[in-house]
Amino acid sequence: MSEQGNGTGKTEDNTVFIGRKDTMDYVTAVVTQFKAGSDEVIIRARGKAISRAVDVAEIVRHRFIREAVVKDVRIGTEAMVSDQGESTNVSSIEIVLAR
Amino acid sequence: MSEQGNGTGKTEDNTVFIGRKDTMDYVTAVVTQFKAGSDEVIIRARGKAISRAVDVAEIVRHRFIREAVVKDVRIGTEAMVSDQGESTNVSSIEIVLAR
Numbered sequence: 562m563s564e565q566g567n568g569t570g571k572t573e574d575n576t577v578f579i580g581r582k583d584t585m586d587y588v589t590a591v592v593t594q595f596k597a598g599s600d601e602v603i604i605r606a607r608g609k610a611i612s613r614a615v616d617v618a619e620i621v622r623h624r625f626i627r628e629a630v631v632k633d634v635r636i637g638t639e640a641m642v643s644d645q646g647e648s649t650n651v652s653s654i655e656i657v658l659a660r
Numbered sequence: 661m662s663e664q665g666n667g668t669g670k671t672e673d674n675t676v677f678i679g680r681k682d683t684m685d686y687v688t689a690v691v692t693q694f695k696a697g698s699d700e701v702i703i704r705a706r707g708k709a710i711s712r713a714v715d716v717a718e719i720v721r722h723r724f725i726r727e728a729v730v731k732d733v734r735i736g737t738e739a740m741v742s743d744q745g746e747s748t749n750v751s752s753i754e755i756v757l758a759r
Binding site: 609612 | 707708709710711714715717718722730733734735736737749751752753755
């Protein structure tokens with residue numbers, strides 16, 4: 562599992578976790594991963610950020626890394642536990658971009 | 661291409677288009693399609709509704725149609741033309757649930 566990581570959403574394992582920042586911040590993070598030599602970048606999101614994850618993938622492959630293709634899209638459900646110990650389910654997505 | 665169709669988002673070709681209604685309205689629409697004998701239901705959404713589409717697919721297969729699996733997830737970009745003739749791009753998703 563990847564973690565939120567730093568401000569641009571990058572983590573060490575070529576995964577970019579999408580949060581509440583500007584879409585273009587995450588686009589930059591993904592493009593940076595490719596420019597650094599990665600052949601595959603995984604874009605992950607939960608809940609309402611899922612729509613933004615799709616935006617990021619589409620912008621990257623149409624505007625910046627034209628040779629990138631959507632290798633896989635996985636959806637799932639994750640259990641989130643609140644500070645009060647309550648568990649709720651949230652949808653998740655993983656988009657694998659590869660070149 | 662499917663159209664928005666009636667209030668529950670159903671169309672004739674086993675496609676449920678996700679809009680701004682309650683998530684459970686679309687869950688019901690998908691479940692109804694399966695109960696009516698469909699072996700495959702396609703959940704489609706654009707823009708911010710993409711997150712809700714994933715919620716719908718996950719709720720259907722975890723709570724209602726346990727034998728349903730995610731057969732395919734496709735993401736894309738569609739051009740939308742406003743009444744003023746301006747064209748903007750919007751991300752889209754198609755989730756194929758099958759049993």
